[in-house]
Amino acid sequence: MTDPNLPMSAMGGGVDLSGLAQAHQQGQQQGQAPQPGQQAQSGEAFMALPDAVVNGGAAELEQFSQHSTQLPVLVQVYSTNDPDSVALTPVLEELVRSADGRLVLLRIDAQAHPELGGQPSVLALVGGRPIPLFQGNPPREQIVQVVNELIQVAAQQGITGSVKITGDQDAAASEPAPKPLPPLHQEAQDALQRGDVDAAKDAYERALRESPADEDAKIGLAQVSLLVRLRGKTLAEIRERAANDPSSIDAQFDVADLDISGGHVDDAFNRLLDLFAKTDADNKTRVRERILELFDVVGSTDARVNRARQQLTNLLFS
Structure with a gap:
């Protein structure tokens, strides 16, 4: 189901995540899944990650579906055979890493995980519910708008937690700062x-x-x-x-x-x-x-x- 509050474009295709939504709904009915915003206060970090960008498959998809009751999660289903995926990846990674822990990007290789099916696309998980966003490689300003409105829609639903990005602190301390590019x-x-x-x-x-x-x-x-x-x-x-x-x-x-x-x-x-x-x-x-x-x-x-x-x-x- 598509959230009418988000500016979706190029809908269709993508990964079938209906099973996640169904499982989430069943969990709520049985009292097993946390309600959005229940565990984390507004802006509170409810977990720590080394990076806001995570590569994974079905297990991580299930895991972050549960985490999406605390903060919105972007899911990029990508293919290295698809030029749009290659060009889109650095844009998504930059936007997510600049969101101060209010957003996480889960990247799934469609070829490595054929059991998930679908074509390269970008979706969101909000409250355990999958929301198709776009396919292809839209203009950057459109992607920024979608990401900003995704965070706003999540906040309207009480999903305002965050993650603490730890990074590789030891490596960062030992490595010299990179030289500026020409x-x-x-x-x-x-x-x-x-x-x-x-x-x-x-x-x-x-x-x-x-x-x-x-x-x-x-x-x-x-x-x-x-x-x-x-x-x-x-x-x-x-x-x-x-x-x-x-x-x-x-x-x-x-x-x-x-x-x-x-x-x-x-x-x-x-x-x-x-x-x-x-x-x-x-x-x-x-x-x-x-x-x-x-x-x-x-x-x-x-x-x-x-x-x-x-x-x-x-x-x-x-």
């Missing part, structure tokens, strides 16, 4: 935080124009360029296009991007290395440049990159 790098990171990958790409490109040897800018540009290339394309469309036109270099590039974003690094490299071996001389440079770009995305110290780099070298001189 201005254009910070501009790119700020753009990614608000979900603007085009602005992030532009910032990294300007950083490279100013300093062509800036390796961090090169890596950042490769990563955001992959997000830009995948934007607006679905997994099914990418796979179908590559299957229907195996000779299309662009189609094979898209599948490789998809595999990299989903963590299937070896699959991506093997696909492009096979493509390099089979393509004509005119296109070999283009394929080689894409392989090298994906090396930057994954990281030069990764063992999979080292293996693929050796295979590429062998092909170049075979």
Whole structure:
């Protein structure tokens, strides 16, 4: 059931949490579940967590459904194969961590927990009741509005507790403060935080124009360029296009991007290395440049990159 007080958009799909709502209602009828606000006074911390962002599955979903009688809980069902999920995650994490313990984010990997079903989406748990919020990656200002109104709606229902964020205090005390990023790098990171990958790409490109040897800018540009290339394309469309036109270099590039974003690094490299071996001389440079770009995305110290780099070298001189 959707709460009419929240500005929902792109409804539908997502995880079926009706079982949680039903269990919560049965518990209340039997006197087993706490009423909202019963255990924690307004603003009072009723539990401690190392971070306001928690990764989990079915057990954590049940646990935080109970906790939602004390404070609202965001649930992000995500997929690393979905570019919207990748772009949305840092925005949600930033908003939750800046809520001073009044909100918790539970992140669930849809691929790792298929028993929960559903597509990438964001929901809320309020008083043990699941409320669909949105799918995709809405504009940042819309997400901020939804989160703020979620906290307000929870407060109207007497759900005003909080969690104490402890963090890793020992590690924080022993580690030196991180160095500030160069201005254009910070501009790119700020753009990614608000979900603007085009602005992030532009910032990294300007950083490279100013300093062509800036390796961090090169890596950042490769990563955001992959997000830009995948934007607006679905997994099914990418796979179908590559299957229907195996000779299309662009189609094979898209599948490789998809595999990299989903963590299937070896699959991506093997696909492009096979493509390099089979393509004509005119296109070999283009394929080689894409392989090298994906090396930057994954990281030069990764063992999979080292293996693929050796295979590429062998092909170049075979």
